[in-house]
Amino acid sequence: MADELSQDLEELRHLRSIAKRPRIISLLSSEVLSLEKSLKAPAEPVVPAPIANTTVPVTTPGLNYTTLSSFSWEQDAEKLKIYIFLEGVDHEKVETVLKPMSVDVKFHDVQGKNYRCAIPKLNKEIVPEKSKVIVKPSKVIITLHKASKGNWVDLHFKEDKLKPNLDKDKDPMAGIMDMMKNMYEEGDEDMKRTIAKAWTESRSGKTANSMPGFP
Secondary structure (H helix, E strand, C coil): CHHHHHHHHHHHHHHHHHCCCHHHHHHHHHHHHHHHHHHHCCCCCCCCCCCCEECCCCCCCCCCCEECCCCEEEECCCEEEEEECCCCCCHHHEEEEEECCEEEEEEEEECCEEEEEEECCECCCECHHHCEEEECCCCEEEEEEECCCCCCCCCECCCCCCCCCCCCCCCHHHHHHHHHHHHHHHCCHHHHHHHHHHHHHHCCCCCCCCCCCCC
């Protein structure tokens, strides 16, 4: 199994070296890193982050909220900050519910109105007990502490069909082949030629037509 993973790793590195598009390079780099970790040591069990709810006042059923869909955000490797520009917020009238994969913050009685900022499914997990909401005169800052370091491509969770499904009970190369097929099918003519050429070069000397679906 280790020999197979080593060969897969070598091929992925080769494909990454000739890829041109940033998204494709990022995807291939992610898989190279994943296989490198698999070869070094068995994956450690992931301990789910505890769910922590911080609620201030209990809301009255039937309240109407104006959804705050316009806001800005920035991030570093460990934290992500959401900036909501809203004046007149009383920190004692803010209701915050933070969970590993969701954010729900309600602002009550802001100049006679109720507002809500909710992200039902985040891009990745956060650590609720390390996250916080800070109220300032003209804005509110929601600081989310990431469960694992790295950059998020978006705040919201999105299925990425280009991401290979590396099920531990399946052949790791099968998921990578699915990713390459999707890249080939969705790419332009230059990308198709690049992938086809890379695959031919990486498979030279091996059984012909080892990856159905490629010309």
